[in-house]
Amino acid sequence: MKIIDLHKTVNLNELYELINQKLNPLFHEQKQSGINFTVENNNSAIEITQPELYGGDVLFHIEADGPRLNITRSEHYVDDINSITVESILNILFGEIAGDEGVSMVQEG
Numbered sequence: 595m596k597i598i599d600l601h602k603t604v605n606l607n608e609l610y611e612l613i614n615q616k617l618n619p620l621f622h623e624q625k626q627s628g629i630n631f632t633v634e635n636n637n638s639a640i641e642i643t644q645p646e647l648y649g650g651d652v653l654f655h656i657e658a659d660g661p662r663l664n665i666t667r668s669e670h671y672v673d674d675i676n677s678i679t680v681e682s683i684l685n686i687l688f689g690e691i692a693g694d695e696g697v698s699m700v701q702e703g
Contacts, residue, residue: 596665600692604658610635612687617642620683621676629676642680653677654684663688 614633621629631653632643642654648671655666665684671677689697 596667598663598665598688598697600661600663600688601696602661602692604661604663604691606637606640606658607635609656609658609663609687609691610640612691613640613642613684616687617680617683620686621679624683625676625679627676631680644676647676653680656684 610633614635617633618630621627621631629644629647632645634641634643638657640654640656641652642656643650643652648668651668651670653668653671657664667677667681685697
């Protein structure tokens with residue numbers, strides 16, 4: 595699990611909207627690929643999947659805990675280039691949500 599601190603209370607709906615709007619366009623731009631990811635907000639977490647390539651596996655599960663995001667990445671796809679690209683994009687979007695407050699790594703492992 596990876597824990598990052600956005601130094602401000604995270605609004606899960608706002609984060610969902612940002613990821614839902616920007617993940618696929620940024621992925622297409624970086625990878626020159628037509629792969630689309632599904633982003634779902636189940637009110638307690640955001641989940642990112644890609645059923646055609648990864649079956650029913652959740653690639654990323656993101657929970658908000660005050661100013662912190664608890665991010666679980668599927669252990670089956672840690673070295674997968676698409677998953678690595680999505681993680682890179684998520685880091686950019688987390689910085690966008692944090693704004694001037696910034697982002698700090700709390701734990702990765």
